[in-house]
Amino acid sequence: MKKKINPSREWYVLYVKSRHERKIEALLKENNIETFLPLVKTVREWSDRKKIIESPLFPSYLFVKIDFRKESEKVLAIRGFCFFVRFGTEFAKIQEHEINSIKLLMEIDASMEVENNHIQPQVGELRKIEIGALGGLGCEIIKVNNENKIIVRIDSINQNILATIPSSYLTQLATV
Incomplete structure (x- = not known):
């Protein structure tokens, strides 16, 4: 039904x-x-x-x-x-898309293996996640070494999620 x-x-x-x-x-x-x-x-x-x-x-x-x-x-x-x-x-x-992103995140292990590639984000940069459970959400880079720890802000409730994802999942945010 x-x-x-x-x-x-x-x-x-x-x-x-x-x-x-x-x-x-x-x-x-x-x-x-x-x-x-x-x-x-x-x-x-x-x-x-x-x-x-x-x-x-x-x-x-x-x-x-x-x-x-x-x-x-x-x-x-x-x-x-x-x-x-x-x-x-x-x-x-x-928002419904934020709920869906959190649900997808709960279904996977948010700590993923890091891939080496040409994208080198800098600490403090704002990026957009293109792939995976958090796809479509904006994030802030908080650590760059062999891993990228990001903070995903859920603005609706002023909360943050800390996750580690591959650099290849990130793109530059368009500047206004």
């Missing part, structure tokens, strides 16, 4: 109580609210063992796709929920 596409539904950003992201996501899903909680695998080390755990890419943030006028009260009714993120008088929204 295909989902009905509602053009008035947009991705909004929720700020939730620390370490309650999964619980609130489950409660929202029980109430038929479309959610997205990007999780990353990290290694936690204790004195006697190491364990791979999944933790939120953006701690305390959860994304919901809703028709704000019709469904915001339903979201606000969830116990443990904190609030919709706002920038000034505007509620924070994240």
Whole structure:
């Protein structure tokens, strides 16, 4: 069965109580609210063992796709929920292409082997990613040696993703 596409539904950003992201996501899903909680695998080390755990890419943030006028009260009714993120008088929204890029990033290992080629980005340069899960997004080069560490800014929520990608994936940003 295909989902009905509602053009008035947009991705909004929720700020939730620390370490309650999964619980609130489950409660929202029980109430038929479309959610997205990007999780990353990290290694936690204790004195006697190491364990791979999944933790939120953006701690305390959860994304919901809703028709704000019709469904915001339903979201606000969830116990443990904190609030919709706002920038000034505007509620924070994240674009569909940004959500899709984050989803693709979660499906792959963001640390990729580096290829040697003629493109030598400089620290501080702004580039555009042409290939891969983050294709189409702008980024800033933060390290250049045998690897290129980039910061991808998700402007909608003032957050950054740090990734290592091959230089061949980058192109110059067009200057205005």
